[in-house]
Amino acid sequence: MLCNVCKQNEAKVHLTKIVGDKMQKVDLCEDCSKEKGVDDPTNFSLTDVLLGKVAEEVAELTEAEPAEASVKCPTCGYTQADFKKAGRFGCSDCYTTFGEGLEPMLKTMHKGIKHTGKVPAALQQSRAEAQKIKQLQKRLDKAVAEENFEEAAQLRDEIKRMK
Amino acid sequence: MNIHEFLAPPAVACQRTGPQDDIVMSSRVRLARNLCQQPFPSWAKKPDRLRVLETLQPAVQSLPQMAPHFSAAMDELPALDRQILVERHLISREHAAKGAGSGLVINQEESLCVMINEEDHLRMQALRPGFQIKACWQAIDAVDSALEAKLDFAYSPELGYLTACPTNLGTGIRISAMLHLPGLVLAEDITRIINAANKLGFAVRGLYGEGTEALGNVFQVSNQMTLGESEAQIIERIGKALHQIIEEEQNARQLLLEQKSKIVFNHIGRAYGILANAHTITSKETMNLLSLLRLGGELGLLPQLTRALTDELFLLTQPAHLQKQHTEKLDAEERDILRADMLRERLRSVPRPQVPAK
Numbered sequence: 001m002l003c004n005v006c007k008q009n010e011a012k013v014h015l016t017k018i019v020g021d022k023m024q025k026v027d028l029c030e031d032c033s034k035e036k037g038v039d040d041p042t043n044f045s046l047t048d049v050l051l052g053k054v055a056e057e058v059a060e061l062t063e064a065e066p067a068e069a070s071v072k073c074p075t076c077g078y079t080q081a082d083f084k085k086a087g088r089f090g091c092s093d094c095y096t097t098f099g100e101g102l103e104p105m106l107k108t109m110h111k112g113i114k115h116t117g118k119v120p121a122a123l124q125q126s127r128a129e130a131q132k133i134k135q136l137q138k139r140l141d142k143a144v145a146e147e148n149f150e151e152a153a154q155l156r157d158e159i160k161r162m163k
Numbered sequence: 164m165n166i167h168e169f170l171a172p173p174a175v176a177c178q179r180t181g182p183q184d185d186i187v188m189s190s191r192v193r194l195a196r197n198l199c200q201q202p203f204p205s206w207a208k209k210p211d212r213l214r215v216l217e218t219l220q221p222a223v224q225s226l227p228q229m230a231p232h233f234s235a236a237m238d239e240l241p242a243l244d245r246q247i248l249v250e251r252h253l254i255s256r257e258h259a260a261k262g263a264g265s266g267l268v269i270n271q272e273e274s275l276c277v278m279i280n281e282e283d284h285l286r287m288q289a290l291r292p293g294f295q296i297k298a299c300w301q302a303i304d305a306v307d308s309a310l311e312a313k314l315d316f317a318y319s320p321e322l323g324y325l326t327a328c329p330t331n332l333g334t335g336i337r338i339s340a341m342l343h344l345p346g347l348v349l350a351e352d353i354t355r356i357i358n359a360a361n362k363l364g365f366a367v368r369g370l371y372g373e374g375t376e377a378l379g380n381v382f383q384v385s386n387q388m389t390l391g392e393s394e395a396q397i398i399e400r401i402g403k404a405l406h407q408i409i410e411e412e413q414n415a416r417q418l419l420l421e422q423k424s425k426i427v428f429n430h431i432g433r434a435y436g437i438l439a440n441a442h443t444i445t446s447k448e449t450m451n452l453l454s455l456l457r458l459g460g461e462l463g464l465l466p467q468l469t470r471a472l473t474d475e476l477f478l479l480t481q482p483a484h485l486q487k488q489h490t491e492k493l494d495a496e497e498r499d500i501l502r503a504d505m506l507r508e509r510l511r512s513v514p515r516p517q518v519p520a521k
Contacts, residue, residue, distance in 0.1 A: 076206060088203065091206065092200070092201075111390065112391020114390075118304070
């Protein structure tokens, strides 16, 4: 297999990147991989190597989003431009700051856009409690409607205790 | 105590066995977690990173699951030790390159390893020999649950665990298995398998993960999607894909023996010839030939060769492990000579391959 860049030497570095259902593949020889900085994976972007076809696709994607370079994350000072450059966020609050344009990107990366996995135990408990209060409230409403005041009083006290 | 006194020597570590370890060399599940209100490691300034390390390192160290453990800040570890940890697949190459403000905690069994301030504040991984992705998940799930009681993890009910890179969002889970697939490579069928795995949303990478070549016919298969499916669903899906790849590899080996036995025996015989007789050999050639030797053992051509020995040699002939066995600083050429010396010596007790009786 020959190097995609110089098309002379045998390719020794093989890169595959999958975005959604699109696969990008690059095969490089040792010299070209060094030149492109592939040996330092932290500073490397496949698109830089594949300037051309892939770069155009990326351009299309980014053009579709409005320029929001001025928005800054209040917690960490990260900007939309920083995200476009690095592909990573500055802190967990960035997901709120830059949340609006996120959905289309997440759709191409993941199976869905809603978390259905593990929930921290503390939250799970409060979620269960919230659910229970909701149910009690429903029963209370019904009891009041039926003028079943004894049960209603009990339910009201129980809700009070839980809150 | 340094890392070498702490970890089991390769000869011992390679004795560890697991289900289907003829093909699945090891399983791993890693979780990415971050603290609330703290900049992610790559955006954080050094004092921020140091503060996070000061919070996380003792929290991880105090977990009963980690005992006995080894823990260090990355800038305390010599470059050679960091490289050895990479060769043992305990930390990523990226983490080995980190300096002040990053750290690690490893338990003695090498079944749990936590990287602090890698791409995320916490990259916690459970490792097991052979095909054990479920056991890995249970182990790391327990570590995560124990830690969430003491730490404030960044979590959103909608998006799940919030990670530096949106590709890890949600469950923050990466399940991977390291597969030895010489049969599929020899049968020239590996590209089809890689493409099929990619289509299902799984990444297939080389020996040391992202951007590395599949040396020694070893491939890492891992999930790409982390959001929109539960951990159990992801495990189920990748488990099915892995079973299928294992079956394909078994079939490929069987078919090669039936239809192209001369070619297979030739490869294995030559691999033995070179490894047992070379006077200078690169680590890359060594890994590729050791892979064939391992296959030879499994096909019955080398009855006295144990899997533990090939796996140990696989590790000991890597640059950092080789350097560690010698006090003086070696350059690449000197390493190639010492590597060949070691291989000749260790393979003296292994008789040459014989074609098994039909």
